[in-house]
Amino acid sequence: MRTGALPEIALQDAAAHAGRAVSALAASVDAAPACTYVAAIAGPEGIWCAWIGDSRAYWLPDEGTCLALTEDDSGQHDALTAWLGADADDSPARTRSYRPQDPGRLLLCTDGLTRHLSDADALRAVLTRARRPTPPGHGPLDDARALIGYALGAGGQDNITALLIHADRSRRGY
Template identity: 35%
Template sequence: MRACPEHGEPTSQDHRFCEVCGRNLVTGETLRVPTVSLSSRAGSACTGCGESGTEAYCDNCGRRRSAGRDHAELDLSTVAAVTDRGRRRPRNEDAVVVARYDGGLVSVVCDGVSTSNRADAASHGAAEAGVAALLDALATGVDAAEATALGARAAAKAARAAAGPDEGDTPPSCTYVSGVVTPDAVTVGWIGDSRAYWLGPEAACLTVDDSIAGQLAAGRPAPPTVDADPTSRALIRWLGADSSDAEPQVVTLQPSGAGHLLLCSDGLHHYLSDPAELTAAAAAGTPIEVARHLTTVALEGGGHDNIAVAILSFPAQGGSTA
């Protein structure tokens, strides 16, 4: 093969790649470039005066802007996400990133810890760094489980870097959950209480909340904490400058049939957490339609917190990452 089927003959017979699309003119292999969509750093309205802008602080009233939007929708067809401020929070401190690569789908959801300073800075930095590291690792042939660990470590580094010199005892911090979907498996990793659910045959919650109550409910021993309250849902692991734990728990599932992987912050699972009910909600519609529906469920339930929902289709289309 010496001609691109889409763009014709190269300008020189010595050229091995199409100058337009990058196709290998010898093997016919197309150029594989990851497709990424971010909740990102787009301009948002000031929560104080409503003035729009992209600077960190409002030019009109001086109030600090959120790193994220009050509402954002990300749609890459087979993977999509929605994030929303909810009804009671002054800003959206959740972050979500979705991506496609040759071999599968990737997403990260981070939930800013509301008791920390500038939690949105930690969540956005961690989400973006986590997906970037995941894609880099997968592109070099690293298996999904190890790539998941590398992504979490990069996210932890970014969350620590979000801390300024005067943050005190509550530097920016967040939770973290990632998902990788390939043609034959689903791999998730997490630190904190953002969750991953398999929605399909034998639906299940794939994560265990990093709280004392969450650990005990899963039949795991609680950490050796003095006077630990067995009902406490306070985080015992998170990402930030005040945490040194960057190793995620990692789970890989090989589903028996088609379905979806759901990643979400507690803004959703506070209202809807049963895997069977979540699967029923995801039974019809595209990933973006499912993400919108679940966000609406959380808002109509009260919207007490920020909401982040990512939906990844299984099996992923394309070649294997192995």
């Protein structure tokens, strides 16, 4: 980004780099680790995200309608159709941009979380409950812990990852 690359190009390059790194871990195509991928850039002009597989990005405004920014790469029986790894095809990451008008949080997460909270409004509801009343010093790490705690309490059988970025254009920009 410091070199002036467009966010979409930077995200595509990052996804390709991640794919090469995962592929390099393979002992063979038959013994190839694989993973899904989601990344985002939040800047003064908006939010950009890229994904491969079923890791997701959501915009969770403080007020108003929540929005899923990604769509799972899955086919029949919810089987993945795209992933990173030596046995993956070379399809580029899909990208999307969004320009929020109001403050909120950008959530990047794995399917271990969304298996238990697949709706953007349900994700925000867990965060809203975790913030009542908001203790001093409460921040994005506390919000991520609340989401992960919910998924673990619901059975959490898969990897559960959550990253939240608070964004408020009126104070610091996106």
